[in-house]
Amino acid sequence: MDGLLAQAFVYLTAAVIAVPIAKRLGLGSVLGYLIAGMIIGPDVLGFVGSEGQDVLHFAEFGVVLMLFVIGLELEPALLWRLRGPILGMGGLQVTISTALITGGAIAFGLPWNEALAVGMILALSSTAIVLQTLGEKGQLETSGGRSAFSVLLFQDIAVIPMLALLPLLGSGVHTVDAADAGHAESASLLAGLPGWVQTLAVLGAVAVIVVGGRYALRPVLRAIARTRSREVFTAMALALVIGIALLMQLVGLSPALGTFLAGVVLATSEYRHELETNIDPFKGLLLGLFFLAVGASIDFELIADQAGVIFGIAGGVMLLKFLVLLALARGFRLAGDPALLFAFALPQMGEFAFVLFSFATQEGVLGAAIVDPLVAAAAISMAVTPLLLLVNDRLIRPRFGTKERGQRPMDSMTGHAPVLIAGFGVFGATIGRLLRAKNVDTTVLDYDSDRVDLLRELGLEVYYGDATRHDLLDVAGARDATLLVVAMPDPDSTLKVVRTARKHFPDLRIFARAFDWSDAHVLRDEGVEAVYRQSLDTALRAGRDALRILGFRAYQAQRATRTFLRHEEESLDAIAGMEGKDRSAFVSTARARIADLERILRLELEDSGVDRDRGWDPESLRDEFGSDESTAGREAADEGEATGAGGTTGGGEADHIR
Amino acid sequence: MARVLIVFAHPALEKSRVHRRLVAATPRDERVTFHDLYQEYPAFDILVEREQELLLEHDVIVLQHPLYWYSGPPLLKEWFDLVLEHGWAYGSEGDALEGKVMLQAISAGGQASAYCEEGYNRYTIRQYLRPFEGTARLCGMRYLPPWVVFGTHRLDGPDIDAWADAWARTVTWLADEGWGDIEPDPDSLLVEGAGECAPWPIAGIDERLEPNAVPTESGSGDGGGG
Numbered sequence: 001m002d003g004l005l006a007q008a009f010v011y012l013t014a015a016v017i018a019v020p021i022a023k024r025l026g027l028g029s030v031l032g033y034l035i036a037g038m039i040i041g042p043d044v045l046g047f048v049g050s051e052g053q054d055v056l057h058f059a060e061f062g063v064v065l066m067l068f069v070i071g072l073e074l075e076p077a078l079l080w081r082l083r084g085p086i087l088g089m090g091g092l093q094v095t096i097s098t099a100l101i102t103g104g105a106i107a108f109g110l111p112w113n114e115a116l117a118v119g120m121i122l123a124l125s126s127t128a129i130v131l132q133t134l135g136e137k138g139q140l141e142t143s144g145g146r147s148a149f150s151v152l153l154f155q156d157i158a159v160i161p162m163l164a165l166l167p168l169l170g171s172g173v174h175t176v177d178a179a180d181a182g183h184a185e186s187a188s189l190l191a192g193l194p195g196w197v198q199t200l201a202v203l204g205a206v207a208v209i210v211v212g213g214r215y216a217l218r219p220v221l222r223a224i225a226r227t228r229s230r231e232v233f234t235a236m237a238l239a240l241v242i243g244i245a246l247l248m249q250l251v252g253l254s255p256a257l258g259t260f261l262a263g264v265v266l267a268t269s270e271y272r273h274e275l276e277t278n279i280d281p282f283k284g285l286l287l288g289l290f291f292l293a294v295g296a297s298i299d300f301e302l303i304a305d306q307a308g309v310i311f312g313i314a315g316g317v318m319l320l321k322f323l324v325l326l327a328l329a330r331g332f333r334l335a336g337d338p339a340l341l342f343a344f345a346l347p348q349m350g351e352f353a354f355v356l357f358s359f360a361t362q363e364g365v366l367g368a369a370i371v372d373p374l375v376a377a378a379a380i381s382m383a384v385t386p387l388l389l390l391v392n393d394r395l396i397r398p399r400f401g402t403k404e405r406g407q408r409p410m411d412s413m414t415g416h417a418p419v420l421i422a423g424f425g426v427f428g429a430t431i432g433r434l435l436r437a438k439n440v441d442t443t444v445l446d447y448d449s450d451r452v453d454l455l456r457e458l459g460l461e462v463y464y465g466d467a468t469r470h471d472l473l474d475v476a477g478a479r480d481a482t483l484l485v486v487a488m489p490d491p492d493s494t495l496k497v498v499r500t501a502r503k504h505f506p507d508l509r510i511f512a513r514a515f516d517w518s519d520a521h522v523l524r525d526e527g528v529e530a531v532y533r534q535s536l537d538t539a540l541r542a543g544r545d546a547l548r549i550l551g552f553r554a555y556q557a558q559r560a561t562r563t564f565l566r567h568e569e570e571s572l573d574a575i576a577g578m579e580g581k582d583r584s585a586f587v588s589t590a591r592a593r594i595a596d597l598e599r600i601l602r603l604e605l606e607d608s609g610v611d612r613d614r615g616w617d618p619e620s621l622r623d624e625f626g627s628d629e630s631t632a633g634r635e636a637a638d639e640g641e642a643t644g645a646g647g648t649t650g651g652g653e654a655d656h657i658r
Numbered sequence: 659m660a661r662v663l664i665v666f667a668h669p670a671l672e673k674s675r676v677h678r679r680l681v682a683a684t685p686r687d688e689r690v691t692f693h694d695l696y697q698e699y700p701a702f703d704i705l706v707e708r709e710q711e712l713l714l715e716h717d718v719i720v721l722q723h724p725l726y727w728y729s730g731p732p733l734l735k736e737w738f739d740l741v742l743e744h745g746w747a748y749g750s751e752g753d754a755l756e757g758k759v760m761l762q763a764i765s766a767g768g769q770a771s772a773y774c775e776e777g778y779n780r781y782t783i784r785q786y787l788r789p790f791e792g793t794a795r796l797c798g799m800r801y802l803p804p805w806v807v808f809g810t811h812r813l814d815g816p817d818i819d820a821w822a823d824a825w826a827r828t829v830t831w832l833a834d835e836g837w838g839d840i841e842p843d844p845d846s847l848l849v850e851g852a853g854e855c856a857p858w859p860i861a862g863i864d865e866r867l868e869p870n871a872v873p874t875e876s877g878s879g880d881g882g883g884g
Contacts, residue, residue: 562703615706615740624749 010047011055014040015288030133031386033288037295038383048296056293060351061245062286063128065279067156067256068241070131070149071263072276079264082150089147089328090154093346096324097123101317110370113169117365118374120162121357122317126350126382127152127256128290133386134345137393144338147329148345156257159352163252166356167363201251209244209258213265221271222453225464237278270452273445274465277472290351297354298379299372306373314377314384321347344392348385349378417441418482422467422497424451427513427534428487432460443476468496470504478505486512486528491519498526520572531572540565559613659689660759660836662829663716667695667723667734676765676810676818677724683822689833691716695733702736709741714754718832719799721790722763724810728779728786738793747797756798759837761848762790763805763825770808784845802837805848824849 014036022032040047048055102119106112130148131140139145217240224236244262245255266272303310322343329339357375360366419435421428424446432442444462446452455462465472467488478484484501488494494512501508512528514520520531540561547557614620664684668677671694684692693712699705713719723730746752764787772778773786783806784791794801805828807813807821828848 559703562701566703613706613740615743620744620749624744 007048007055010040011289011292014047014292019288027390028133028136028386029288030129030136030291031383031390033291034295034383034386037292038298038300039295040292041296041298041300043298043300055289056297056354059286059290059293060355061242061255062283062288062290063351064245064255064259065241065283066128066131066287068244068259068263069276069279069283071260071265072267072272074264075267076264082146082153085147085150085332086154089332090151090158092328092331093151093324094123094155094158096328097321100320100324104316104320114366114370117166117169117360118370120165121353121360122349122374122378123321124155124159124350124352124356125152125321125346126348126385127156128287128351129348129382129385130345132287132291133389134341137389139341142338142341144329144334144341144345147332147334147338147342151346153260155350155352156254156260159254159356160252160257162356163359166360166365169360169363169365198252202253205247205251205253205258206261208247209262210265213262217266218269218271221269221275222450225271225274225452226450228447230466233274234278237275238282241279270456270462270464273463273472273475276475277465277469280471294351294379294382297375298383299376302372302376303380306376310373310376310380313373314380317349317377318347318381318384340392340396341389344388344396345385347388348381350382353378417443417461417477419443419485420445420473420476420478420481420483421485421487422473423447423487423489423493424455424462425487425489428485429455431485431487436460443481445472445476468493468500470500473497473501473505478508481508483509483511486510488513491515494519495522495526498523498528502527517572524572536565536568660717660833661715662690662718662720662833663712664690664692664720664722664763664829665695665734665737666693667721667731667737669696669731669733671696674724676807676813676821677722679818679822680722680763680807680825683826685826685830685833687833690829695737696731699733702733704733704737704740706740706743709737710743710746710754713741713758716758717836718759718761719755720761720763720829720832725764725766725786729789742793742797753798758799759802760790760794760799761802761805761832762787763828765807765810767811768808769812770806773808782845783847800837803842803846803848 015033018036018039019029019032022035023029037048039045042048098116098119100119101122102112102115105115105118110118130152134140134145134148140149221233221236224233240262241259244258248255248258266275325343325346326339329335329342334342354375357366357371357378361368361371417440419440419442421432421442421444424432424444428444428446432444435442442461444455444460445465445467446455446462447464447466452462452464463476465476467473467486470478473484478501484497484505486494486497486501488497491514494514498510498512501510510528511530511532512523514523514531514533516533520533523531543564544557544561547560548554552560666677666681668674671678671681681692684690686692691712695704721730721734723734729735742748742755744752746754766773766783768779770783773781773783775781779786783804787804791801805825813821
């Protein structure tokens with residue numbers, strides 16, 4: 001197959017076919033991608049040839065994006081709380097697994113330096129497969145999932161010293177063919193410089209990310225947000241991540257680690273949700289591509305030739321790592337479900353194996369005869385991981401696991417306020433302030449970056465973002481909220497938010513501000529629970545005060561206003577009911593608006609019963625009892641006087657009776 | 659069988675101790691309609707026609723409210739003023755409510771013993787409730803001996819539970835048997851509140867309506883209710 005488009009078509013089609021099937025079968029998307037990759041790979045259909053390796057390298061960027069998104073969801077405080085598991089469990093996992101695998105390799109006759117290289121590389125697990133699979137199952141937030149995450153994070157850090165150590169293990173036995181070795185991390189410009197310069201550069205790069213992320217980035221994001229151009233913001237988000245990845249490569253750090261750090265720094269910023277929403281689709285696509293490429297890279301011919309060796313390595317290494325993980329789980333007081341999840345999640349070899357093996361080959365540490373079966377074993381182990389987790393879920397855990405008590409999800413990342421307010425102009429802000437006064441938490445989404453800044457300075461939970469996008473609503477917690485208040489600045493965006501919310505979150509109750517009568521209809525038809533017409537209440541208040549100035553008693557004017565308001569709403573309902581579905585076709589036309597207005601006026605004339613409080617009206621009592629002196633009459637007259645208080649104490653008739 | 663309408667008026671149910679429990683204990687079936695005035699008309703814009711329809715559909719009208727300044731909360735009074743229209747509820751042509759029964763179910767902060775001539779409040783609870791009684795009579799309704807929880811400030815959890823239980827039995831009893839032809843003493847209460855001024859028992863009424871626990875006797879009290 002030739003050409004970028006043709007390739008893209010093959011990959012996308014494979015994903016579109018395989019992933020839904022895999023998900024339907026309960027296998028999860030990762031397995032779907034892997035199987036699709038194998039099928040389009042060179043050994044089955046042959047749609048993808050040797051360029052699969054290049055695609056793999058390109059798609060590794062998906063891992064970088066994933067760690068950025070994970071960083072965005074991890075507030076620094078939470079990361080600090082995880083420092084124990086990261087250093088303790090992560091450190092021990094890498095050291096012990098390395099030692100054991102090295103020992104095994106020596107036992108099989110490898111020289112110690114080659115054995116150590118193999119041990120280090122195989123000790124690492126696959127961040128991409130594990131996090132994607134656990135995330136899909138919602139297991140990342142359990143204690144087992146979080147421990148797995150901690151270990152993976154440590155492994156990302158551990159790659160740095162490994163890259164430094166591997167060249168030192170070179171014995172010069174293996175011939176070096178740099179061109180063949182691909183583009184590994186060795187691109188570092190600093191490779192030739194003395195150690196202290198390299199160290200300084202690394203520290204400098206980290207400082208750039210932390211300080212820049214905290215102080216320089218926000219004004220830049222704000223300036224871009226102010227352009228209100230969504231694709232520029234997306235471009236900025238991507239440029240940011242790619243820039244950091246490049247910087248990291250320059251100083252020889254793992255790009256994933258750098259973007260993770262940047263994510264954490266930005267986790268407390270108002271642009272968190274928006275960045276996440278923008279990066280997410282790219283992350284998903286690239287990760288999918290990565291899994292496809294892993295599947296396609298599995299060399300069935302090689303496996304068939306050396307089946308015993310390769311499956312032996314894969315099985316042996318996984319068993320070894322599995323046992324180490326179980327022991328660690330016990331050591332760190334994980335038991336039952338979390339321990340099983342932790343141990344089943346991490347025994348595979350990871351994508352770092354591909355990178356590091358090619359690097360080691362390039363440095364002359366390992367020869368192709370050793371590396372090829374190892375790479376095949378790594379790919380197999382990755383492919384097997386989702387299956388292992390499935391087996392754990394379906395077969396092992398139900399029998400041997402214990403339920404985890406008091407699961408503490410990472411909920412600090414998305415505060416689940418009961419009320420979402422979309423649009424924080426005067427209307428939305430007034431609602432927000434009222435709710436706040438009664439200690440009701442709200443999450444606010446607004447698309448005006450200046451306002452977002454101001455409100456955040458006042459200490460409000462406001463996020464910059466486009467509420468018409470369902471993914472942003474999701475990130476903001478629409479799934480768990482009770483109520484969405486739509487207070488967008490114009491009818492179009494209001495309708496968009498309402499439709500999006502109705503479609504993706506059918507349980508969410510919706511209040512919406514409408515701009516005119518016709519608009520209110522449409523919103524009602526869309527299933528909005530309560531529609532608030534812009535300026536209806538203020539107009540009525542002004543009307544009420546006008547009545548007062550003209551001599552009406554304040555309470556009468558007030559009651560007339562209330563009655564009028566109720567009448568308005570009833571007519572709205574009545575018309576909405578009458579029209580049914582016909583009206584939606586021409587609802588936004590001028591004709592419909594005029595017809596509606598006409599209808600309101602007519603209803604108004606037909607029933608102008610604004611003053612219906614007959615209980616306070618002594619007229620009928622005077623008619624009945626005014627001249628009669630019977631007993632019943634007297635009692636009732638008393639009653640009449642009591643109820644018709646205005647008649648005796650309210651002053652002249654003219655100023656209150658109509 | 660009788661259809662019971664509970665017209666409930668409490669401006670701050672969230673702060674209530676007694677009524678919240680009474681409301682929770684009220685049996686909900688097709689014979690009992692619970693109608694929460696402050697929830698329906700927070701802006702006092704009572705829908706007269708709707709209220710009149712409700713009244714017509716029921717046989718027993720229960721007014722449930724705390725006693726505020728020896729009377730009901732303001733929305734209840736507004737409800738009387740607007741709903742019981744001349745020519746509908748009273749007057750030569752007003753007979754819509756004739757033959758129905760009215761029961762008042764109230765809570766009072768003061769102890770039962772405070773409501774008598776020598777007591778702190780000087781008058782009996784029946785005397786304070788005369789305007790309600792008179793309204794019922796003018797509309798041709800029978801006014802039942804009121805159901806009163808006294809001394810609400812001193813009630814604790816188990817006491818209130820017992821009252822809630824008694825209230826549930828009272829409502830069930832009204833729905834099952836209506837009122838019948840019982841002619842109670844004009845100064846009686848429907849259940850005993852442990853005060854000398856409240857004669858008990860009323861001939862013909864079952865003792866099963868009485869709460870298990872009754873509040874202890876004490877001297878102080880005022881017009882505020884629970």
